[in-house]
Amino acid sequence: MITRRDLLKKFVKTATGVMIPLAAFEIIDPKKLFADKPFKTDEAKVRWVFLVDTYKCVGCGLCVKACKTENEIPYDANVTRTWVERYVVTKNGNIYADTPKGARDGFTTNRIDLGMGKKQDIKKEDIKKAFFVPKLCNQCDNPSCVQVCPVGATYQAPDGVVLVDRKWCIGCGYCIMACPYGVRFFHPKYHVAEKCNFCYHRINKGMKTACVGACPFGARMIGNIKDPGDPVTKILMTERVGVLKEEYGTKPQVYYIGLDKEVR
Amino acid sequence: MLEMVHGEAWTIKELFTYPNEYIYWSAQIVMYPFMTGLVAGAFVLSSLYHVFGIKELKEIARFALVFSFALLFVAPMPIVLHLQHPLRGINVFMTPHFTSAIAAFGIVFSTYGAIVASELWFMYRKHFVEVSLPLKKKTDKSFAEWVKYLVFGALTLGVYDTSEESLKRDGKAIKILAAVGIPVACFLHGYAGFIFGSVKANALWMTPLMPVIFIMSAIVSGIALCIITYLVTVEIKKFMISRKKASIAGFQTKEEISNVEFNVIKMTSKYLIFFMVFAISLELLDLIFRGYTAVKSWDVLRSVIYGKDFSSIFILQYGIGNLIPFMLFIMPGLTIRRIVIGAILVLFGVFMMRWNVVIGGQAFSLTFAGYMHYHLPIVPNNIETFKEGMGGVLAILAMPFVLFWMFIKIFPVFDYKESH
């Protein structure tokens, strides 16, 4: 028969037995949890942000070409860290958009790629407005891709850039699913999650990202929003800019001048 | 050589999609919630007897528990086949990031496994002792006997007490574990639903109803599978009796088996209908709500639900998978054959529901202006199209039965004389 005393003793024993190894986990530090939003005490001196001027973009795709080469993304693979989208709105209200091969070779036809081998011819006189929109990782303040990583293989660096640890990623694809912007993919060679990281190796050496360097028209700019003298910061503080898919609450950090409501 | 991107082999893109979008979560991610659902369902079925004392379910309860245990080992297999780096899967236990629903998998799944294993231990402890004790005393053991002795000796965990009092305590422990197991089983599967329901980037998946829908359909599928497997094993038993012309495991005649069989199955199918009605109600609520509120994503969702995926949702899932079995079960003059057909269709329906959630959720682009079509690789041309194609799916489907066949060598599932 177990007496109540025995039972209590056993309970205490087991409870401590369970608690001690759990303490060894050292996973959740309440202080650090509190340090998270919304009371984040952000002491970092650098917070990288990006600015895109869609008026200036001509859709040449030199940024995509440079990015793929710089970041060793297999050139012919149908994935890319950055890409350029084309939007054409016709007078009868139709909206066409495409990004063939991510615009790696630019847009050298006026026919819109509809996928599955189909193309759409649009006459010059039918066009009401048309423009190009470069896309890249938004390095969100609240990155949903990082939140869902089960192993801590993707994370936000102190300067706000979201990186992927190629040695720790298990390749589950949850981050790819969680990104509302579709910037992530599996690297064809390393088979881990891959994404734009603002050319982390370049910006940390005082250089511009490859896409910024390659753009002849100044449509792309990178800057440090913590530095009031930074040209990007100045524009963000004085001009009207927009961000993509604000409704997801990810707080994207790629800003756009001349964003249209049709941009997806 | 052109380097294929993961997912490119089975994805066809239409209209405006982002360049990196592919169907990254394919057939194995359909299998994953399907198998987890079967685990949870089989366990809940067994608990209905152990906790709520529904006597009619006594015979199927023990069976369901062992089957749940077999399924338990298969449930993580689809994930392993899906991972790009399967060996690194261990990282989920090593550096869990609990803000991710997948990280909870390690903890919830292990807890659940421990509960089922413990419950089985209490249930069959006496049997382990009965097998190992005579072998322990036997001096000239053959090699096979040595192996058997070592296995069963280890399974006793060093406890050889089979007194009336200790067995009573076993019974109590089973009841407690079965009771604790129900919320854990629901959590196990509810969180599988949470994995999808919490993806805010996916317009089809994101709904708080997802975990509840997943639990309900899980129980439905678990019960259906138990009905089918139970009947098949009983048929095998009957066949063996008629061939050997001898009584096996406490049954005197074939007729006796048939009587027990029919009562058990009839009762079980009632529970199946109950949970099925609940599951469908929730799914319809979700659909109606989406249509009524018609937020930004509704245009593209509608074109998928009522257009591109119409036949797999309304004909295969709701028609063949729900409506027909419902009719089969409620029409008067229920027969075993009708129950079996109904249960098979129910299983198919739940599978299609998983399919329509996982694949359907990736059938439209994040742009809401394009579509992606999935083509299940049938004939594999590399390891990837095998793992995440028909071959991998069939391997996963076959595995629980192989494991179950191995487990019944350890757990005497069909020994009806046992109590509990």
Place this chain on the structure above:
Amino acid sequence: MKSHVFRPLLVVIGLVVIVLIARFFYVPSDFGSHEKGYMYGWHRKGNEDEWKAFKVKYQFNNEYCKDCHSDKYETLARSPHAVINCENCHGPAMEHPSDPAKLKIDKSREQCLRCHYPLPYPTSGRANIRGVDPEKHNPGVECSMCHNPHKPNLRGMK
């Protein structure tokens, strides 16, 4: 333990201990919640440096080319193509000074058509760039046969 009821619990505790020991050896010491907290900063700190050490390929600074190719530099600087970086056509040149043979110049028609295929898109800079119809304008011939990319105006015609 006096009662056998707790035997399975002992097994479970044993397994947890094994996992914790394995964790001790397996997880790198710099793994933890860093600056961004557990939600966004749970990672292996050393990975940040691994990314910083990634190889740079493009210089993207025409001053870099000036010392050796001052003639080309001067010509280009005075042309409408001054906005284009040398490396956009000549390829990544980070290692070019030490390994001059490595550069592969992109002289394809497609390279020029990136900008000069006429797309009359209002509200986009593209509308302001002069274009040619590649199917009618000397098809099959490299543009640089007639045009000097460093001095693209008509006076620079070869």
